[in-house]
Amino acid sequence: MGSKIEYVDQSQIYATSYVRNSKAIGVLWAIFTICYAIIGVVSLITPEWIGYLGTESGSQGKIGLWSICYAAEEGTESCKGLLYEFWKMENKPLMAATICVGLAVATALLTICVMLFFCFCQTTTVFHVCAWLQLISAICMIAGCGCFPAGWNGSKIQKICASSQPYFLGRCNIRWAYLLAAIGCLDAVILSILAFILATRHIRLQPDPHYAPASLFKGEMNSGFVNDTGSVAGSRKSLNLHPVLLMHPGQDDTYSQFSQRTVPRSTHSGHYSHPMHHNYQM
DSSP: OOOOOOOOOHHHHHHHHHHHHHHHHHHHHHHHHHHHHHHHHHHHHOOOSEEEOOSSTTOOEEEOSSOEEEEOGGGOEEEEOOGGGGGGOSOHHHHHHHHHHHHHHHHHHHHHHHGGGGGTSOHHHHHHHHHHHHHHHHHHHHHHHHHGGGGTTSHHHHHHHSSOBTTBOTTOEEOHHHHHHHHHHHHHHHHHHHHHHHHHSOOOOOOOOOOOOOOOOTTSSOTTSOOTTOOSSSSSOOSSOOOOOOOOOOTTOOOOTTSOOOOOSOTTOSSTTOGGGOOOOO
């Protein structure tokens, strides 16, 4: 059987490919959105933003947004500060950083909840809402990371970091939670931009184009049901030519297939005298 060739419009191919790719990118966007929410939660609750792990006894510790942990005897830690009592903090920059990061985490979790509306609302609308929420989350996370160094001159922080000043660590070092929060800032910005792109460039799959019926080729027409516009002899539709019954000619047959029956060249030839080698026009 011969292969059947179908001609498709280039715009139809582009639309199908774009919709397929946009769905894959949308799934990746949703996965990284969940990862960003996890990053925000870990950064908020972990007291690992800065710290000092030197050999001097009584001065080791680590500092988070709302809690400070001091190294105690026998390898234990003594942490001070509670999340639900952060408004009692004397260090106002740290309190502002806690509020900003908390808002960033809240909007990230709200974005995950809004993603459930993909099953009920239009995709473009949901992407727009998620994009704005992620933009707000990115701004809050950046503000929290920026406000945190401004409170490094607090008395409790100087107990660990010695001569620390705003935006100067003293003998302390940046810990992994602060770096994780910085990565979260970049992640939120990228996710917000990607959500805006998916919302504005989303297109629907175009309906299948309706092409004019193609010419009938040989082997695709039932010769028992031929109308006036069809031709069994070839692939073209013809109104002037009548169907022709083709029979295999002899080796030396010189008859024309589209002419009246003529007298053979030699009436004495035994080859042409056989009655089965006549051509007929129907």
